[in-house]
Amino acid sequence: MTDKLDWHDEAELLGVRVRAYFFDPAEVDARPDFVGRQLPILRGSPATLLAPEGQRSGYRVAALLAQPDAVLSHGSGLLCLSYKGGDGRLHEPGLWRRQWRADVMLQCVAAAMAVSGDRQQPTAALWRGANLLCQFDPSPPVLECLATHIGAAQRYWREPLQVSPAQLASFCEPRLRVLPGLAAPVAAAV
Amino acid sequence: MIQVQIASQITPLGVQGIRWVLVDPTDSCNATVPTPVDMLTAAVAPVEPSAERSLLSMGVLKLGVTGMGLGLALWTAQAWLGAPTAPGLGPTAGQRATERAAVLPPVLAAPAPAPTLPAATQPAPTLPPDRAAPAATVEPAASAPAAAPLITAELR
Numbered sequence: 001m002t003d004k005l006d007w008h009d010e011a012e013l014l015g016v017r018v019r020a021y022f023f024d025p026a027e028v029d030a031r032p033d034f035v036g037r038q039l040p041i042l043r044g045s046p047a048t049l050l051a052p053e054g055q056r057s058g059y060r061v062a063a064l065l066a067q068p069d070a071v072l073s074h075g076s077g078l079l080c081l082s083y084k085g086g087d088g089r090l091h092e093p094g095l096w097r098r099q100w101r102a103d104v105m106l107q108c109v110a111a112a113m114a115v116s117g118d119r120q121q122p123t124a125a126l127w128r129g130a131n132l133l134c135q136f137d138p139s140p141p142v143l144e145c146l147a148t149h150i151g152a153a154q155r156y157w158r159e160p161l162q163v164s165p166a167q168l169a170s171f172c173e174p175r176l177r178v179l180p181g182l183a184a185p186v187a188a189a190v
Numbered sequence: 191m192i193q194v195q196i197a198s199q200i201t202p203l204g205v206q207g208i209r210w211v212l213v214d215p216t217d218s219c220n221a222t223v224p225t226p227v228d229m230l231t232a233a234v235a236p237v238e239p240s241a242e243r244s245l246l247s248m249g250v251l252k253l254g255v256t257g258m259g260l261g262l263a264l265w266t267a268q269a270w271l272g273a274p275t276a277p278g279l280g281p282t283a284g285q286r287a288t289e290r291a292a293v294l295p296p297v298l299a300a301p302a303p304a305p306t307l308p309a310a311t312q313p314a315p316t317l318p319p320d321r322a323a324p325a326a327t328v329e330p331a332a333s334a335p336a337a338a339p340l341i342t343a344e345l346r
Binding site: 003004005017042044045046061062063064074075076077078079109112113116117120121122123124125126135137138140143144146147148150151 | 192193194195196197198199200201202203204205207208209211212213214215216217
């Protein structure tokens with residue numbers, strides 16, 4: 001087994017390096033095991049679910065409370081996976097950047113931050129769409145923006161107890177769009 | 191501060207390339223978690239003071255904008271139509287005439303009437319029509335108020 005995974009494409013979108021893996025949903029959705037079905041690029045890997053499939057646990061850091069669709073243990077770290085978000089559309093391999101939703105991406109990163117802060121383990125953020133699996137590698141400005149605006153997002157949304165990743169993402173997205181150097185996407189094929 | 195570690199890469203056996211960021215646990219709208227009693231009190235409060243202040247300031251702002259608009263409209267009307275007069279606040283006859291003059295298109299000035307020269311110096315009836323015409327074209331210039339050619343001739 002090689003060290004690198006076979007991502008099909010890669011792009012920098014709003015300060016986040018996005019790695020994309022396209023698959024045939026008809027074939028992948030029929031797989032019996034959770035990892036092979038939801039994380040097709042990691043099929044056969046030792047990743048294991050922390051909680052039974054379909055059971056969502058809460059993870060909290062400061063006032064940020066996330067309930068990701070699945071959290072898996074993978075080697076020394078964790079995988080924070082969302083697969084219920086998005087609009088269910090199929091992504092074209094050549095057009096997926098145009099179809100991309102930054103809010104979904106930032107939600108996944110925020111959820112991974114909550115999981116990592118709660119479990120104190122390195123966590124990777126992943127999103128699985130209808131025919132696309134993505135891994136997000138946020139740049140330091142994106143992480144800093146999300147980490148330093150939790151309280152402000154909580155006040156903005158008038159949430160007395162906690163703020164969700166979706167709320168934090170929608171609060172931070174316009175701020176990230178005006179940061180110099182983040183708005184212009186730079187794409188590169190793998 | 192709470193450490194958050196985001197993995198930048200995934201390998202078949204684990205995660206790689208950790209990015210660190212610190213989260214301030216006190217960065218919250220309320221450092222202490224409110225009790226249910228506090229939440230109930232907040233829920234039954236009719237209007238928050240900040241909301242009341244914002245409503246009041248919004249009303250004052252609306253009033254100010256309306257007043258400014260009314261004042262601007264009055265000033266514009268006065269600048270274009272003139273100040274209203276006391277009886278009936280309507281324009282006077284002179285102002286109406288001025289307005290009509292301003293509204294009517296300019297009329298070409300009528301040709302100046304031929305000066306009536308004394309009969310002794312103007313034997314008009316005796317002149318034939320072909321010689322009388324040039325005299326008629328010269329006469330208006332001579333009868334102009336400036337009469338510059340005559341003054342120049344005197345200075346010389």
